[in-house]
Structure formats: structure tokens, C-alpha cells
Amino acid sequence: MVLRGNHRIAPEVGRAYARAVRRLAPIGPQEPRQPWLKLLGDGADTAPHAAPGSCAVEIVPQDYLAEQFVLQEVLDRHHRAGVPFDEIAVIARNGAMLQRLVRMFQAQGVPVQQSMSDVVLNQEPAVHPLLRILDVVADPEAQPVELPEALTLLTSRYGEADSMTLRNLRQVLRQQERRSAVGEPRSSDELLCAAINTPEDPVVAAVQAQERYRHLTRGAARISAMIRSGRAAFDAATGPEELLWAIWDAAGVSAHWAGVSRKPTAEGRVADQDLDAVMALFQAAERFADQNPGATPQAFVDHMERLELPMDTLAKTSAGDQAVEVLTPASAAGREFDTVILTGLQEGAWPNLNPRGQLLGGGQLVDVVEGRTDTSAQSPLVKRMSVLQDEYRLFASAVSRAKRRLFAVAVHGQEESPSMLLDLVVPPNERTARGSAIPRPITAPRLIAELRCHLEHSFQRELDGATASPADEQEREAAARALARLAHDGLTGAHPDQWWGLPELSTEDPLLGPEDVVRVSPSSVQTAVESPLQWFTSAAGGVEATDFSRMLGSLIHEIAEHHPTETEVDVLLKELEQRWHSLGRDEGWEAERDRRRAETMIGKLAQYFRAAQQEGREVEARELQVEATLEVPVPEVQHTDEDGAVTPEARPDLTRTVQIRGVIDRVERTADGKLFVIDLKTGRGKPTKDDIVTHAQLGAYQLLVSLGAVDQALTSAAGEDQGSGTARPERPSGSLGAALLHVGTGVKKIDLQGQTALGEGDSWPLEQVTLAAQVMSGARYDAFHASQGRGCRIGALCPLCTDAKQVTQP
Numbered sequence: 001m002v003l004r005g006n007h008r009i010a011p012e013v014g015r016a017y018a019r020a021v022r023r024l025a026p027i028g029p030q031e032p033r034q035p036w037l038k039l040l041g042d043g044a045d046t047a048p049h050a051a052p053g054s055c056a057v058e059i060v061p062q063d064y065l066a067e068q069f070v071l072q073e074v075l076d077r078h079h080r081a082g083v084p085f086d087e088i089a090v091i092a093r094n095g096a097m098l099q100r101l102v103r104m105f106q107a108q109g110v111p112v113q114q115s116m117s118d119v120v121l122n123q124e125p126a127v128h129p130l131l132r133i134l135d136v137v138a139d140p141e142a143q144p145v146e147l148p149e150a151l152t153l154l155t156s157r158y159g160e161a162d163s164m165t166l167r168n169l170r171q172v173l174r175q176q177e178r179r180s181a182v183g184e185p186r187s188s189d190e191l192l193c194a195a196i197n198t199p200e201d202p203v204v205a206a207v208q209a210q211e212r213y214r215h216l217t218r219g220a221a222r223i224s225a226m227i228r229s230g231r232a233a234f235d236a237a238t239g240p241e242e243l244l245w246a247i248w249d250a251a252g253v254s255a256h257w258a259g260v261s262r263k264p265t266a267e268g269r270v271a272d273q274d275l276d277a278v279m280a281l282f283q284a285a286e287r288f289a290d291q292n293p294g295a296t297p298q299a300f301v302d303h304m305e306r307l308e309l310p311m312d313t314l315a316k317t318s319a320g321d322q323a324v325e326v327l328t329p330a331s332a333a334g335r336e337f338d339t340v341i342l343t344g345l346q347e348g349a350w351p352n353l354n355p356r357g358q359l360l361g362g363g364q365l366v367d368v369v370e371g372r373t374d375t376s377a378q379s380p381l382v383k384r385m386s387v388l389q390d391e392y393r394l395f396a397s398a399v400s401r402a403k404r405r406l407f408a409v410a411v412h413g414q415e416e417s418p419s420m421l422l423d424l425v426v427p428p429n430e431r432t433a434r435g436s437a438i439p440r441p442i443t444a445p446r447l448i449a450e451l452r453c454h455l456e457h458s459f460q461r462e463l464d465g466a467t468a469s470p471a472d473e474q475e476r477e478a479a480a481r482a483l484a485r486l487a488h489d490g491l492t493g494a495h496p497d498q499w500w501g502l503p504e505l506s507t508e509d510p511l512l513g514p515e516d517v518v519r520v521s522p523s524s525v526q527t528a529v530e531s532p533l534q535w536f537t538s539a540a541g542g543v544e545a546t547d548f549s550r551m552l553g554s555l556i557h558e559i560a561e562h563h564p565t566e567t568e569v570d571v572l573l574k575e576l577e578q579r580w581h582s583l584g585r586d587e588g589w590e591a592e593r594d595r596r597r598a599e600t601m602i603g604k605l606a607q608y609f610r611a612a613q614q615e616g617r618e619v620e621a622r623e624l625q626v627e628a629t630l631e632v633p634v635p636e637v638q639h640t641d642e643d644g645a646v647t648p649e650a651r652p653d654l655t656r657t658v659q660i661r662g663v664i665d666r667v668e669r670t671a672d673g674k675l676f677v678i679d680l681k682t683g684r685g686k687p688t689k690d691d692i693v694t695h696a697q698l699g700a701y702q703l704l705v706s707l708g709a710v711d712q713a714l715t716s717a718a719g720e721d722q723g724s725g726t727a728r729p730e731r732p733s734g735s736l737g738a739a740l741l742h743v744g745t746g747v748k749k750i751d752l753q754g755q756t757a758l759g760e761g762d763s764w765p766l767e768q769v770t771l772a773a774q775v776m777s778g779a780r781y782d783a784f785h786a787s788q789g790r791g792c793r794i795g796a797l798c799p800l801c802t803d804a805k806q807v808t809q810p
Contacts, residue, residue, distance in 0.1 A: 005022055005504055006035065008336060010053025010404045014039055019424040020396035025389055038608050054405035057426045059412050066409045067104050070343055072441035073407045074110060074324055077339045081405075085111055085322040087338035089328060091398045093350035095120060096344065098326050105324060108443045113323040114273070122304045126274035127281050129156035133223070133247050134240070136296035137230030144197040145227070147189050147582075153196070157249055157274060158218035158226065169195075169216045176203045178625060178663075185623075188556065195220040196227065226250045240285045240300035248278065269401035299728045329394040332401050340402035345410040345419040351391030353384055368622050395421050448486060448493045451479045512777035514634055514656055520772055522662040522700035532781040534794045539776075551583050552594065553682035556601050556743065557623075557665065560680055564619045564666065567610040572602045597744075601682060604743040608750050617668040617676060620714055627661040628709035632770040660709070664701060667710060670736055674709060674757075677701040677738040686742050686753060696772070698738040698755045699765035706758060708732035 006014060018036035028034070033240075039484060045203040048602040058069050070090060092098050106113035121127055132153060136145055145153070154161045161169070170188035173195065177185045180203055186194070194201045199208070199221065208217045229250035233243055248254070261272040281304075288300050325337070344350055399406060408425040410418035442450075458476045464470055468476070486494035496502055512518060520528075559575050566572055576598060585591045612619075634654040666678035679697065688696055704710050711733050735757040742751040758765065775781065783800050785792055792798050 008403050009400065011039065012053045012055050013399070013402050013404065013406045014519070016055050016406055016425050017396060017399045019427075020392060020399055020421075023424070024396065053402075053406070054790045055406045055426050056408075057422055057431055058407075059418050059422070060409065060410045061411065061413050061598075062735055063411055065707070066343060066411050067101070068441060069409045070101065070341055071104065071108060071110070073339075073341055073409075074105075075441050075443065077405060082341075083338045083405075085324050088341070089325040089327055089332060089335070089337040089339070089401060090341045090343060091327050091332050091401070092342075092344040093328065093352065093394075094344065095328070096327065101326050101343070105326070108441070109268065109445060110443065111323040112326055115544055120307060121277065121280055121284060122307055124274075124277035125157050126277045129153055129158050130244065130247060130281060131304055133226050134244055134297055135301045136727070137227055137234050137247065138301070141233065145193060147193055150196050153223045154192070154219055154358040158253065159223055161219045165216060165219070166192075169220070172207055172213055172216060173203060176207050178623060180206065188554075192220075196224050199224045222251060222253075225252075234297070236296065236588065239289050240295070240297040241282065241289055242325060243297045244282065244285050248282075277304050300546070305356060329398040333397055335401055336403060337401055338403050339405040339407070340398065342398060342406070342408040342425070343410075345408055345422050345792060347419050349422060350395070351388055352420055353391070355389050390423075442489050444486070447494065448483065448491060451483050451486075452493075452499070453480045455483070508779055510777055510779040514654065516777070517657045517659055518773040518777050519659050519661060520700075520769060520776065522660070522697045522704075524776075525700045525768055525772040526674045526696040528775040529768055531780075531784050531794065532775045533783040533797065535775065536781040537794055537797060548583065548585070548594065549683070552598060553744075555583065556598065556605070556682050557680060559602065560605055561622045562666070564622045565613070567606050567613065569603050569606045572606055573599060576602055601743040604750065608741060608743075608752070611750055616671045620667045620669045621664070621676070621717055622666050624664045624667050624710070624713050624717065625661075626704050626709050626713045627659060628704055628707045629657060629659050630707065630766075630769075632658050632766075632773055633656040656773070656777070658769060660700060660704060660769065662700070662704075664704075664710070666741075667714070669733075672734070674734040674736040675705050676736040677705065677710070678741050679738070681740050681742045682744040684741075684744050684746070686740065686745055686751070689753075692740070692753045692755055693742070694768075695755055696765075696768045698740065699758075699768055701738045702735060702755070702758050703765040704771060705735045705738075706732060725753055 009017065016038045021033055021036050022040070031122050060066050060069060074085075074090070077088055078085055090101055092101065102112055102114050122131060129152070132149060136143075136149070151166070153159050154166060160801055173191035174185075174188045177191060186203075191203065195204045195217070199205065206219075207213050208221060226247045230243055230247040233246035257271040257275055261268050261275060284304065285300060288295065288303060292299065318485075325332075325335075327335075406425060408422055410422050412418050423716065455476060458468070458472060458479075471689065492498065523536060524539075527538065555576075559572060559579070563572055563575060580595070580598075585594065632655060634656050664677055665680040668676040668678065670676065677698070679701070692698070708731070737755050737757040739752050739754040742753065745751050783794060783798050785800055792801050794801075
């Protein structure tokens with residue numbers, strides 16, 4: 001059957017299609033080609049009743065601008081031409097560009113839908129973890145999950161952990177391990193693996209039982225449940241479908257994702273795509289089982305992970321209302337759209353003239369079937385022309401998907417050139433000059449931001465003394481009316497109630513009431529005293545991500561804890577070599593430099609351990625958990641009278657409870673029974689000689705010694721080691737002082753900064769703890785910049801930094 005008429009393509013789009021058809025070698029009856037070729041010749045319309053259309057081409061210097069032009073075209077067609085989103089298609093030659101476009105549309109809040117036939121399934125965030133768990137549970141030897149796999153699963157869609165969550169989970173597990181460990185405490189890596197492999201582990205179970213840590217352990221518990229359910233369902237007769245369902249069902253995310261997917265938000269679109277990917281995975285498992293009867297689940301995993309190209313799928317995907325389609329030419333076949341946008345038209349990419357079927361000889365088989373076995377048909381030029389014909393067919397198919405509007409964009413840069421196919425859309429002599437150099441696609445968030453910015457700057461100029469002209473007042477009123485209309489339609493950020501900085505403070509009450517216990521650690525005393533705002537931002541979660549320097553410091557601490565009296569450098573270096581892999585450092589010159597730095601730290605540790613033995617100090621404990629409770633006075637209350645005068649009112653009769661809790665790296669005892677507290681530092685900086693005299697962290701440690709808390713902790717630790725209780729000493733041990741042991745500085749000899757023992761009249765440590773407790777329980781937090789030129793660690797919230805400001809400032 002021959003289709004002779006055109007019932008949908010506008011004449012302008014038809015001419016672009018005709019130019020593509022003209023490049024195709026004639027095959028079979030030529031009658032269907034004639035109307036299109038005639039359209040190029042005399043302009044006679046093949047579809048006289050079709051709506052008018054248009055074609056346009058843009059050549060830009062950067063990939064980013066190409067994406068912006070695509071976005072602008074979509075928004076213009078939707079808002080100005082009234083084209084529904086589901087009548088707009090963006091077609092690209094390869095899947096990698098499709099993924100970039102999908103991310104771009106999602107970031108801009110444009111609803112987008114991608115066919116699962118264009119997705120490399122094993123790379124989908126919701127599929128990859130399922131395949132990894134399927135591989136783990138299908139292992140006949142039931143090997144436990146190793147650390148790299150555990151981290152991958154914990155940070156997946158199902159583990160829901162980010163770097164901050166992992167860091168907090170490691171700390172919580174490590175603290176619980178130190179409290180309950182009988183022998184050598186396990187590392188945080190071992191505890192993370194235990195949380196997945198053996199959730200009944202006493203330490204893991206104790207942490208999961210606490211409600212305040214539920215947000216940290218939820219992901220690990222889900223991963224563990226998925227693995228356990230899969231292993232329970234696995235046997236020799238279990239196919240990949242049944243095992244995959246057991247794992248998916250144990251995840252318990254189906255109902256939640258389905259509910260989120262109904263919301264018109266970015267999270268909803270992600271959940272919608274995740275559900276589509278999981279559906280496609282189940283369909284792939286079903287087809288694999290049908291094609292390979294008796295195949296094991298591991299064979300299915302191996303099959304899926306070998307895929308490097310999108311696979312065909314018959315799985316149904318959710319049909320979201322009003323979503324832009326992102327397609328390849330193959331997946332767009334058989335469809336039609338009002339508007340088609342062609343992107344990625346680069347020389348070498350589309351057309352892609354690389355030979356096909358070279359590995360398995362598929363092209364040669366086609367040549368034999370079609371009778372092209374003579375020498376002339378096998379020449380490289382003929383094969384190249386054959387590939388070019390295939391590319392023309394793909395391009396013609398993509399062009400013919402459009403009814404009224406065809407838009408093409410390409411990049412012309414130092415390393416990229418536009419494709420010759422661009423000339424088939426609009427010939428160079430028919431192109432119009434671009435109206436603006438850089439597109440400014442107006443999405444809803446961008447429109448709201450610009451309207452708010454215009455209002456803010458307009459009022460700010462008036463506050464600065466400038467006189468508003470009638471035109472300025474009209475623009476201001478128009479912007480306000482536009483925001484009111486957007487707010488009435490429910491767009492986020494348009495209503496003033498949603499603007500940061502304008503609503504009243506939810507509360508001005510202090511962080512803790514007078515009856516609440518203030519929990520203070522010796523290390524936090526230093527920060528709270530020197531920079532209250534930095535302490536508050538850190539306590540609220542605004543801490544730097546764990547970098548390699550911190551990880552290296554933790555490793556040095558662990559080696560010092562496990563070998564507290566080892567004076568042989570070779571023994572410590574061997575321990576470093578055994579643990580180095582846990583840092584996950586790739587080989588290279590940076591790793592070699594860090595390794596040499598770590599070896600230098602180890603050498604300084606051995607040097608100090610040797611000096612301590614020579615001076616007659618014995619190690620009493622390492623990583624000792626110490627706590628003490630004391631009462632401190634409540635700060636004076638400020639009263640403001642009607643005239644605005646502030647009168648402080650002291651309350652000497654009121655006190656509040658402060659609990660000091662911390663971990664001392666090393667406690668030594670001299671021959672005469674005095675205690676010497678050591679805090680190990682692996683950083684490059686250190687306090688000055690003047691600062692060390694009243695160093696708050698060391699002062700807090702000495703306060704714990706004077707209160708007898710260190711003696712009590714030593715007694716408790718000795719009782720646990722011996723399996724029996726030990727009598728608490730009647731009076732605190734004497735103190736030799738405290739010191740910072742620096743192993744990361746450039747000093748070659750032992751770098752020990754000591755703080756002399758407290759005298760009977762020294763009350764400054766208690767005063768610092770009291771001040772820190774007042775800061776930690778207060779309602780306002782001051783900002784101070786550290787001395788000695790050290791950079792501000794508060795960040796964007798610091799009011800003293802020139803590059804930081806309040807969100808309400810212009």
C-alpha cells in the first residue's frame with residue numbers, strides 16, 4: 001500500500017523533509033517521493049489544509065547555550081504558541097545527550113518524559129543497587145558485603161545516605177562500640193559493614209533501638225532487610241524474577257515513591273522515573289527468563305551489567321500529563337508532535353559515519369543476503385556511503401515527526417563543527433539573523449526571582465534617597481501585580497510569606513531552658529568560647545565534609561590507640577601499611593606525598609612513646625571516655641524598662657546542670673602517681689605559646705582530673721577489663737598538667753605543647769566551661785574572627801566577612 005497524500009505536515013516543515021528525502025537513494029516505487037520533490041520545485045503544497053508552520057536553525061559557540069536555546073524554544077512554544085508540553089519532542093542522536101537534556105529540564109522545572117528504550121538500564125539510580133544486591137544474595141557462598149559495596153548501597157536511592165549521614169553514623173557506631181567493646185574496638189568501616197551484614201550485632205542493635213538515631217540507621221536497616229529477604233528466598237530453583245521481587249518487596253519504598261510521583265515537583269519526577277526504571281528491570285528479568293530457561297540470577301546480573309546500549313523494553317511507563325518527550329530517532333518513529341527540536345547536530349555525531357557491525361560481521365551478512373559481494377561493493381567508500389544513507393533515513397524520520405514547527409540547534413566551537421544536516425532544515429541563504437546573543441528562557445522560578453529582584457532594587461533606591469519616576473512606579477506596580485497573580489496560582493516563592501528573612505522569628509527563646517542539662521565536650525568548649533556562631537553552625541550540622549586530611553588523622557589516632565607503647569618505628573609503619581587501603585586513596589604522586597607525611601607522623605609517635613618511657617610515665621588509658629556533672633550559675637537576666645534602659649539582674653541563687661563528656665586520647669601516670677593528659681593533633685597548625693596557657697580544651701581536661709572524673713573512668717575501665725568492680729579512689733590523683741602532641745607540624749623533634757598543672761586558685765577552666773554552657777544554652781550567638789590570620793570557618797552566615805551577607809540584603 002502506498003500513501004500518496006500528506007495530511008499533517010505544514011509546508012515549511014514539508015520542505016525540510018523533502019530536502020532530506022532528496023538525499024536518499026531511490027529504492028522501490030518512486031511515486032511517493034514525487035509530491036515532496038515537487039514541493040521543492042514549484043512550492044505546491046502537499047497538504048493544502050495544514051496549518052502554517054516554520055523552521056529555524058541556531059548555531060551557538062557552547063553546549064550550554066545550545067541547551068538554553070532548546071529550553072527557550074520549549075517555553076516559547078508552550079507559553080506563546082499555546083502548544084501543550086506533550087506535543088513537544090526533543091530528539092537527539094545518542095543517549096548521553098538525552099540524559100543531559102533530561103537533567104536540564106528537571107533542574108528548570110519543566111516536566112519531561114524519557115522512553116525507557118533510550119535508557120541504559122543498569123545505570124539508572126533505582127536499578128543499579130537492585131542488581132548489586134541481587135548479585136550478593138545469589139552468591140552460593142553467601143559472602144558478606146565488603147566496604148566498597150556497602151558504601152555504594154548506603155548512598156543509593158535505597159540507602160538514602162549522604163556524606164554527612166555516613167559521617168554521623170560512623171561516629172555513633174564507634175561511640176557505642178567503645179562503650180560496649182570488651183577487647184579491641186572495631187573500626188568504623190567494620191561497623192558499617194556489620195550494620196548491613198549482621199543487624200543483630202549488639203552494637204548495631206543498640207544504636208538502631210534509639211529513636212534519636214533512627215534517621216541515621218534507616219537506610220542501613222533497609223539495605224540489610226533487602227539482603228536478608230533475598231537470601232531467604234534464594235535456592236537452586238529460584239529464578240531472577242522471584243528473587244528480584246523478594247528484594248524489591250523488602251525495600252518497602254513502592255507506596256512512598258508512588259505517592260511522591262503524583263506531586264508536580266522535582267522529587268515527584270525523580271520518583272516517577274525510578275518507578276519506570278524498576279518496571280523495565282522486571283520486564284527485562286521476565287524476558288531473560290523466557291529466553292534462557294533455568295538461567296541463574298547471577299547470569300541475569302552479568303547480562304544486565306554487560307549492557308552498554310539502551311535495550312528494547314515493552315514495560316509500561318507512567319504517562320505523565322503535559323510532559324516534554326525526550327527521544328532518539330528510533331524511539332520517535334511512529335509518533336507525531338506539533339513541535340520537534342533537533343539537537344546534537346554535530347559533525348561526527350549526526351551523521352555518525354563509523355562502520356557498523358565490524359565485530360561480528362553483521363554488515364557482511366547483510367551484503368551476502370542482498371547480493372553485494374562483488375569487489376566494488378566492498379570498497380570503503382561504498383560502505384561509507386551506505387552508512388550515510390542510513391543516517392539520512394534517521395534524520396528524515398526525525399524531521400517527519402513535526403507537524404508545524406521544526407527547530408534545530410548545533411554548536412560551532414574550537415573542537416566542534418555543525419553537521420551538514422543542518423542545511424537540510426534551513427539552507428544557509430534562507431536563515432534569519434539571531435535576535436539576541438544569549439537566550440533568557442523564563443521559567444517560573446526565574447520569572448519570580450526577577451520580579452522580586454526588581455521590586456527589591458526599586459525600593460532600595462528609594463530608601464537610598466532617589467526619587468522614583470512615574471515609569472518606575474508603574475513598573476513596580478506591574479511587578480507586584482504579576483507576583484500576586486503567580487502567588488494566587490500557587491507558584492512557590494511568589495507569596496511574601498515564603499520569602500526568606502521577612503517572616504517573624506519563630507521563637508526568640510534560648511536553645512535550652514534553665515532546667516535542661518547542657519552537654520559540653522572539651523573540644524567544643526574551645527569553639528564556643530572563641531566563636532559562638534561557629535559552634536552553633538557546627539552543632540546545627542553546618543560542618544565541612546570529611547576530607548582526606550581528617551581521614552588520615554583518624555587513622556593515625558587508631559594506630560596510636562592500638563599501639564600505645566610501641567617504640568619501634570617499623571612495627572608502626574607495618575600497621576600503617578596494613579590500614580592504608582582503608583583511606584581509599586588512588587595511586588599517584590599525591591598519594592605518595594600523603595603516604596610520606598603519614599610515615600613522618602608515625603615516626604613522631606614512636607619518638608614520643610620512647611621519650612615518655614624514658615621519663616618514667618606509663619600509659620594508663622587511651623581513648624578514655626570521661627564524664628562529670630557539675631552545677632554552674634545561671635547568667636544574669638537583662639531587663640529593659642519603658643525608657644529602653646537595660647538593667648542586668650544577677651541570679652546567684654540559681655544554677656544549672658552541666659555535663660562534661662569527652663574522650664581523652666591518652667592518659668599517662670608518673671612514678672609519683674600524677675596524671676598527664678595528652679591530646680593528639682594531626683593538623684599542620686597549632687596554638688601560640690600565649691594561647692596554650694589557657695587553652696580551653698586542655699583546661700577542660702584538667703578540670704575533669706581535678707573533679708576526680710578521670711580517676712573514676714580509669715577505675716571503671718579497669719573493672720571492665722578485670723571483670724569485677726574496683727573501689728573508687730577517695731581523692732583525685734595529682735596532675736602533671738595536659739599537653740597537645742603535634743605530629744602533623746613541620747617540627748622534626750617532639751612537638752609537645754604543655755599546659756602546667758592547675759593551682760589551688762586557678763578557676764579559669766571552670767569559668768570557660770561556664771561561659772561555654774551559657775553560649776550553648778543561649779538565644780544569640782556572636783561572631784568573632786580568629787587571630788593569627790586564620791580563615792573564617794563560619795562560612796556564608798558570618799556577618800564579619802565581606803563576601804557574606806543576610807538573605808534580606810540586596
